Amino acid sequence: MLDVSEIIDKLKDIISADGKNGKVFDKDVANSLELSQANFATMKNRGKIPYQNILNFCAIKKISINWLLYNQNPDSLVDSTDKYWIKYFPSVNVSAGGGAYDAQDNYESLEVPPYFIEMLGGKENLKNIDAINVVGDSMEPTLNDENIIFVDKTRNDPSRDGIFAFTTNHGLFVKRIQKRVDGNFDIISDNKDYPSQVLSTNDIQVVGKVISSFGMVY
Numbered sequence: 001m002l003d004v005s006e007i008i009d010k011l012k013d014i015i016s017a018d019g020k021n022g023k024v025f026d027k028d029v030a031n032s033l034e035l036s037q038a039n040f041a042t043m044k045n046r047g048k049i050p051y052q053n054i055l056n057f058c059a060i061k062k063i064s065i066n067w068l069l070y071n072q073n074p075d076s077l078v079d080s081t082d083k084y085w086i087k088y089f090p091s092v093n094v095s096a097g098g099g100a101y102d103a104q105d106n107y108e109s110l111e112v113p114p115y116f117i118e119m120l121g122g123k124e125n126l127k128n129i130d131a132i133n134v135v136g137d138s139m140e141p142t143l144n145d146e147n148i149i150f151v152d153k154t155r156n157d158p159s160r161d162g163i164f165a166f167t168t169n170h171g172l173f174v175k176r177i178q179k180r181v182d183g184n185f186d187i188i189s190d191n192k193d194y195p196s197q198v199l200s201t202n203d204i205q206v207v208g209k210v211i212s213s214f215g216m217v218y
Helices: 004-017 026-032 037-046 051-061 065-070 123-128
Strands: 084-094 108-112 129-134 148-152 162-168 171-179 185-188 197-199 205-213
Touching (some): 004 051, 004 065, 026 037, 051 065, 084 148, 084 171, 123 129, 129 205
Parallel strands (some): 084 129
Antiparallel strands (some): 129 148, 148 205, 162 171, 162 205, 171 185, 185 197
16 A cells, blocks of 8 residues: 655655755645645645646656656666667577577566667557577678667568568578569578578568667668
């Protein structure tokens, strides 16, 4: 159960950290929440939380409402509303094969810098993006070992040429795919030390198109 006194104490800490000199009183909290002192005192005595006023306060201060009310993200007082996150699968390795891909489990949240959002198709498209690791040198110089690539799962039609993450019976790979006249696909490594392959549509299951890695767009 939410404790009004604890929330008020946190608000006082925020106001104090924001540069107010001296002790912070209830009246200072009331002013910051744009409440009269009388209304604030009544709400406090009744244990009533002014959610809308707190939401407005958090939006202005760029404070996480989850941190304030539920102690989530306690390692950071300020949680900017300008932060964006996508699913990152640190245990998934793509290129050398042998990896497994499960879009439901074993992922972490990877923060994406705001300047990178448009490269990934905009904010609304972030839910369609997964981030996975590259291993090996088969796609050098385009992709290097230990790069993190961003895969758009909605763009999984290999008939449109590009770099794709896909699975075969041998594991998980990232390669350049080009459609052949006979309907099959050329599977091309950008590193010319690796030979190309020809696979049919029955041989591969496309995870999605690689649209970017940090600093590159494809």
